[in-house]
Amino acid sequence: MSDLKCIIIDDNELDRLMVESLIRKFTFLSITGVYSNVIEALDHLAKGDVDVLFSDIDMPEITGLELRRKMKSIPVCVFITSYAEYAVDGFDADALDFLVKPVNLERFTRTANRIREYMDLRKKATKPEFDNESVFLKEGHGHVKIVVNDILYIEALKDFTKIVTTDKQYCVSLSFGNLLNEGVFSSFVRVHRSFAVPTKQIHKIQSQKIELQNGVSIPIGRSYKGALNLD
Numbered sequence: 001m002s003d004l005k006c007i008i009i010d011d012n013e014l015d016r017l018m019v020e021s022l023i024r025k026f027t028f029l030s031i032t033g034v035y036s037n038v039i040e041a042l043d044h045l046a047k048g049d050v051d052v053l054f055s056d057i058d059m060p061e062i063t064g065l066e067l068r069r070k071m072k073s074i075p076v077c078v079f080i081t082s083y084a085e086y087a088v089d090g091f092d093a094d095a096l097d098f099l100v101k102p103v104n105l106e107r108f109t110r111t112a113n114r115i116r117e118y119m120d121l122r123k124k125a126t127k128p129e130f131d132n133e134s135v136f137l138k139e140g141h142g143h144v145k146i147v148v149n150d151i152l153y154i155e156a157l158k159d160f161t162k163i164v165t166t167d168k169q170y171c172v173s174l175s176f177g178n179l180l181n182e183g184v185f186s187s188f189v190r191v192h193r194s195f196a197v198p199t200k201q202i203h204k205i206q207s208q209k210i211e212l213q214n215g216v217s218i219p220i221g222r223s224y225k226g227a228l229n230l231d
Helices: 013-023 038-046 064-070 084-092 105-124 176-180 222-228
Strands: 004-009 029-035 052-055 076-081 097-100 134-139 142-147 151-157 160-165 169-172 188-192 195-198 202-205 209-212 217-219
Touching: 004 013, 004 038, 004 105, 013 029, 013 105, 029 038, 038 064, 052 064, 064 076, 064 084, 076 084, 076 105, 084 097, 097 105, 105 151, 105 160, 105 169, 134 169, 151 176, 188 217, 188 222, 195 217
Parallel strands: 004 029, 004 052, 052 076, 076 097
Antiparallel strands: 134 142, 151 160, 151 195, 160 169, 188 195, 202 209, 209 217
């Protein structure tokens, strides 16, 4: 993968330095601009040459949320804020991830890997077709058949969806919600704003996660616990 061009916008100098130091640990991320507010960044943003936006939310004049709603063309947005209560608004504004300050290296590493995976997968994303038991994806001059019974879970990736099977993962150019509305996914239950699993794959249900039959853990969102009778 070629370097992903990143900009940082945060009105706190120490926080800007923190994010810079974290980004520089990943060779596939390249910082092309650092700004203390959105106004300063507008000329850079207008060039359309940004792959990843790392932005604070609570900033003067134009907030990070307002900026993201105006700049949906930027492939990846990661919000970094001191206020966890902004999480829902952040994801509603099409953020790939949401980090609460102070951010440690372990947590940022998960974000960086998620960015790389998303950017890799979106290049390969294809529009799916369906029958009663399978999903078909175009690959080269042919099609790949994904049998729904082989799917472990599906995961939202902004306007794409990742399908994870027992031996491979795929990216489809259909949103998470629209994919779940297809009849072939009727046996899936949504357990998180970004995850859905087939009921037959659930091995163990815990307070904050689901363990699948193969040992993979999937987080449970607070508002989705009712669907699993966890109240």
